[in-house]
Amino acid sequence: MKRVAVNPWGWSVKLGYNQAEVFEGASRQVICAGQTAVDAEGRPQHAGDMRAQIDLALDNLEAVLAGAGMTLADVTRLGVFATDVDAALKNFDLMGKRFGPHQVAPPMTLLGVTRLAVPGLMFEIEATAAA
Template sequence: MVRTVINPWEWQNELGYVQAVEVKEVKSTLYISGQAAVNPDGSSSNADMRTQFQLAVKNLETVISQAGYECKDIVRLTIYSTSSKEFMSTCIDLLKDFARNHEMKQSLTLLEVVGLNETMNVELEATAAK
């Protein structure tokens, strides 16, 4: 696979994402359903957003690994949150660490939504390619 990052500016680098990712000669693509703070037994977390984000990341890592991919293969990440303001104030450092630790260069969208399933307040949807 050939991956090209398009970043006309530098400010987004501090936030842990890129403006665009072009992929060519892709061997396989993985479309990952929204991963939220669901415990291994299937129960939903009642925790705060930061704790839920940590569990959602762990679940995303598990799905990607089980599929034979790595987090650095993520080319697109969409974050659904019940409060963008709360996400930016309590979770952005975790997002930056997640991206940096896995050497990710993904496009990113953060969307505020009215609600998510059950007690969820953050959900991650991703596309990975290799």
């Protein structure tokens, strides 16, 4: 799969994402449900700890992708939801630590929400991937 970044302006690249990407030659696409900080039984973890919730949500996203035979390198779009955008942004270095080694910066939307589906959860990430 060929992947070409589209960035008419450079500011988003400094924040870790591209404005758009053009994909050619992809033959499979995976659409992941939102991943949160839950354990294998779906129980919320790390109440009140945004950093730990982001880290576990990313672990869960990687597990779902692995189940589909993909990695973070294959992610083509992200949707991120946080009950506290400022707290999420303070911990976005975790996103760079996960996506950076794959040298990808998928287009992303970050939205502040009043709550997520399960009380106590503060961060949710959904992804589309292609290979």
